[in-house]
Amino acid sequence: MEDGVEQSEDMAAYLEALKQYGPIRERVVVHKKMPGHTATFGQADPPLAPPLRRMLDAMGVGELYAHQAEAIGRIRQGLHTVVATPTASGKSLTYTIPVLERFLANPNARALYLFPLKALARDQKETLEAIIPHMEVLNPPTVAVYDGDTSSHERLKIRRRPPAVLITNPEMLHLALLPFHDKWASFFSSLETVVIDEVHTLRGVMGSHMAWVLRRLLRICRYYGGTPTFVFCSATIDSPEDLAGRLTGLSVACVSGSGAAAPPKHFLMLDGMDAGSRMVLDLIHAALHRGFRTLIYCQSRKMTELIALWANGLSGAFRGKIAAYRAGFLPEDRRKIEKKMGSGELLAVVSTSALEMGIDIGALDLCILVGYPGTVMATWQRAGRVGRRDRESAVLLIGGEDALDRFMLRHPDVFFSMPPEKAIVHPANPVIAARHLACAAAELPLRCDDPMVMEFQGMMGRVLREGGLFESREGSHFLSSLKYPHRGVNLRGGGRPMMIVEKESGRSIGESDLFRAMRETHPGAVYLHNGEHFLVEDLDVDRARVTVRREKVPYFTRPRGFKETRILEIMDTKRVAGTRVGLCRLEVRDQITGYEKRHSKGQRFLGVTPLNLPPQHFETEGIWIEIPERVEPYLAERQMHFMGGIHAMEHAAIGILPLVVMCDRNDLGGISQPFHPQVQRGCIFIYDGVAGGIGLCREAFEKAEHLLVRTRDLVANCPCESGCPACVHSPKCGSGNRPIDKAAAICLLEGLLMPSGEPLPDLPSVAFPPEIREPGPVSGKRYLVLDLETRRSAAEVGGWHRADRMEVSCVVVYDSALDDCITFLAEDMDELIVLLKQADLVVGFNILRFDYRVLSGYTNFDFSSLPTLDLLVKVHERLGYRLSLDHLGRETLGAQKSADGLLALQWWKEGKLLEIIDYCRQDVVLTRDLYLHGLEKGYVLFRNKAEQVVRLPAW
Incomplete structure (x- = not known):
């Protein structure tokens, strides 16, 4: 009997046996068999060159599928194209053939391949290196992977002699290529094709980041004279051309409708309410006994670990043949699992969505979905991972307690008729935009008429206020506040990364982000990793570190x-x-106030x-x-x-x-x-x-x-x-x-x-929170500018935190009502406080942390009750670091301090009070002039770490 026929009968027998098995029989909601279809073919016009024909013959590809021929024709014309066809429909040839054709026509032509996962990049490199020799050309195109696992020596070789095909990932493009584009000048000037695989995953946070990364890539290409054609590959989603267009700002054509053959596929929906975990284990063991290679998808990291743990514990002869796979594993651990699954050493993998994409783990027979994946697109993407040539495969969806699961189980007709969803990206997210504009400005000065600035003109004011970007002295272009801001941008969202470290060994066993860490790795939390239990001992936000110890406990935790x-x-x-x-x-x-414990069996509540x-x-x-x-x-x-x-x-x-x-x-x-x-x-x-x-x-x-x-x-x-x-x-x-x-x-x-027929009441005047900025002077308002000098140094009183013991030598206050300065001595504190209470605003430079603390040594008056603008605090908020009054005065006004605090202390010991008062008065005038310059111009000037004079948005 033919192998394929035997497999079909086995799958049908397996499904019929399931439907008759007592614990499952009553839980089958629907069994639908999707018919397969035969292939439809097309022709490349003009025909492929002999080297490419030889390559395809060696691959066993006699004819191109219809969608492949259509996509190749579009890409040949330089049209930006997205190919949105099911898994295993041969999408890679739609860009491989045009890339190799361009190389044959011009050996200097270069291509950039972007894959969201390292494993996909390595798969692609191995595939290209296997098929390129069959072209039988004198100087075949070279291929290289450039990622975090590439050695420094190899990186240097790749930069000096870029390959015809450079394969990398979004993070490396963002962190290593664009910031150092001058080292890649020959590559960017010759870049003719950019391939972006699994583009449907570039949605939400990741998509919003990538919309900026790809715009930055286009900007660098234009700078070096490159105009590459973009090729996107996608699972079946609604309007993939719209997604690709929003990611790049380009006009993109779509090729959909697969010409590839598809074998029949069974789809069973099962009601797993109150019995989902037990049902999954039964299905896994039955599949393994029939020799089906199985992929199980779970909706959470914790459930992935638990299912793998339980399945291995009950699997008898198959113990060790089942593994968990999820994000948060270290890359080397994930690659071991991928290789073991591909070689057949593993028979089943329990995964989160991390294995949704086309990582090569060999041919599979059965896909078990523990819970509805959340979207129609994701469901069919996961289902597409199974199916061996002409052999029937099956997908089992176990609906759980989740609202979407119940909806789908009650309306299976809705599920099977629903079109795929539309992916959403939001480049105008102000937090993401500010960070990438700073990156772009660090790569090349960002002019006011740059397309990137023009497209998002409405948010430039906010970006400037938040301090990641500064205007040049002339106001003609924008500069980054940092030389290399890229490291502060996490493309996959979630904020600051937190390393999870095992206490006993000191080794890192995974990572999280701060938001997830607060919920899942708080002190006392149970953390599951690769089938092992860990208890969290410490969450150190400042060091971005979670410390755990290995300990098996009979409960799991849930935050409150x-x-x-x-x-x-x-x-x-x-x-x-x-x-x-x-x-x-x-x-x-968002405030986490505690956590509850629940027993691992039955989820019995154990306390908070x-x-x-x-x-x-x-x-x-x-x-x-x-x-x-x-x-x-x-x-x-x-x-x-x-x-x-x-x-x-x-x-x-x-x-x-x-x-x-x-x-x-x-x-x-x-x-x-x-x-x-x-x-x-x-x-x-x-x-x-x-x-x-x-x-x-x-x-x-x-x-x-x-x-x-x-x-x-x-x-x-x-x-x-x-x-x-x-x-x-x-x-x-x-x-x-x-x-x-x-x-x-x-x-x-x-x-x-139910429309009430009544008009809605007017929306009340919403009380918005006050802006976190102090008012400047307006007509009829009075402001003061204050500075003081002390008798004793910080060293003499035991540190800056004891400023209340430093004692005043003099206080100088500029009064806008008098347009003059007033001097106060230590015995005049009561008069000073009376004056301060009359002001609409008190201005100073480090006044909150220093001057007010010194004055507090003389009185119980609460100086924090005064309406105060501290210019140093504002500078620190904008920059993340401090600048001196002397620096700002010199760059902004061409003026500088006449002395310093150490000299003033020496003068006090020498009895030179008049010199101290004159010095303090000059500081007050300098502070006042800086304040007024900022109000009038909207900025002050400073010299950044790159020695550029730039504008700092003012108060």
Whole structure:
């Protein structure tokens, strides 16, 4: 019997056996067999050159698929192209052939391949090195990988003699190529093709970063005279050409519709409610006994580790043949697993989305999805990893407690008919934009008419205020505040990386980001890594280090906390049925207050342990859904819990939002408030869980009514009585899903979706938080400028922290009402305080940390109560480091200090009080003139670390 036929019968027999197996039989929701289809072919026009034909013959490729021929034709014409076809449809040939053709026509032609993972880059290099010799040309094109694993010696060779095909990843392009573009001048000037693989993954935070990295790449290419053609490869998503266009700012054509043959594929949906883990283990063992090579996808790192741990523990003869695979593993550990799976040493891998992309781990038969992956695109991308040529394969989706899982199990027809989602990127995220504009300016001076500046002109003021970018002295271009700001930019988001270190050995076993670390690696947390249990001993934010010790415990941990939010800017509002929805910029304060322990078996609650962690503040974008005033008494009449209702609605809306907008629920945050002081009524906030926002809530705002309808249907159709994880409970809830009132949520949603016929009340005048800046003088206002000198040095009193013991020799104050300076001595403190109380603003240079502390040694008066502008504090906020008054005066005004503090101390010992007063007076005048210059011009000047004189935005 043919091997393929035997495999088909085995798969069919396996599925039928599953459907008859007692614990699974009643849980089969639907079994759908997707028919395969035969290949359709096309011709390259003009025909391929003989070297390429020889190469394809050696690969066993007789004809090109129709989509391959179409894509090659477009790329040959220099058209930017995205190829969006299913997994294993031969996308790599659509760019390999044009790249090699260009090399044959011009041996100096260069290509840049960008892969999101190192493993994909290594796969591509091995493939090219295997097929290029079959071209049988005298000087074949060379290939090299340039990534973090490339030795320094090899890097130098690659830079000096760039290969025809340079394979790297987004981080290396950002950190190693663009900042040092002068060392790659010959490469960028000859760059004809840029290939970006797995472009569908460049969405959300990563996509927003990459939109800037690719614009910076285009800018460098233009500088060296290069005009490369961009080729993108994507899984099947909605409008892939739009995604590619927003990533680059270019016009991109799309090739979709695969000509590749596809064998039949089975798709089973199984209801895993209350039995998901046991069911997964049964399915894995049954598959291994039939010899099926299996890939299991889980929705979280923790579940990935647990499933692999349990499966190995119960697998008997297959012990050691099952491994976990996830982000957070060190690269060398991931590569070992990939090689073992490819060689057949491993029979099953339990993975997060880290194995969603086309890393070569050999041919697979079965894909088990533990939970709906969150998007149609991701589901079919994962399903596409299995299938051996003409052999039937299967995908088993085990729906769990999650709201999306339950929705799909109740509406399988919706799942099978849903089109793929649209990927979202948000280059206008102000936090991301500021960082990349600084990188661009460090690479090449950024002129005001640069396309990058013109495209995002509206945010330049904010970027300048935040200090990453400065105007030149003339104001004609922008310069970076740092020589190499690139290291401060994490392309994959999440903020500052935290290393996880084992206490006993001192070795690093993984990494996290600060936001995730606060939730998953706080002191006392159980951290699972590669099947082993660790207890977290210490979370050191300053050192970016988490210390853990190996210890197996019978429980897992879950964080608890609370959040607060306030609106910073209203961007838009609109009426949706019987309520109002707003789009806003807001500030979120997230505080982890403790963690709960739950038993590993059955999740029995074991108690709560309090924590004292610092709160995290960030600005982002979000929507709010107003709760009309008529709703609360309506619910009260029916003895329903108002707070429980809006809390339940918040959870349900976040849970179902991935059906409306392409995202994961972990990309979002939410908070429900029975009364929000700025909106003056109850509100539900949903926000992007990334500083600055990533465009998700903008899309949700546009589809707000659809979101409310989906949320209502989810909650109303759930068969539970009082709420469950399938509708209104959230695994992320910081208050342990209390209070929750499912019935109130249904009533509330029905009311919001029913047009009341009444006009909505005017939106109250939202009280925005004050800007963190002090007022400057306006007509009729009085300001003072203060400086003082001391009798004793810091060394004499035991350090700068004892400034209250340093004693005053004199205080000089400029009074704008008098337009003159007044001198005070130590015995005049009462008069000085009277004057300070009369001022609308007190200005100084290091006045908060020094002058006020010195003065506090004479009085109990609270100097912090005075409206104060400390110029040194403002400089530090902008730059991250301090500048001297002398430096700013010299660069801005051409003036400088007449003496220094040490000389003033010597004068005091010599009894030269008049000299001290004159010196102090000159410092006051210099401070005043700097202050007024900043108010008038909007900036002061300083010389940065690159010895460039640049503008520093003023007070």
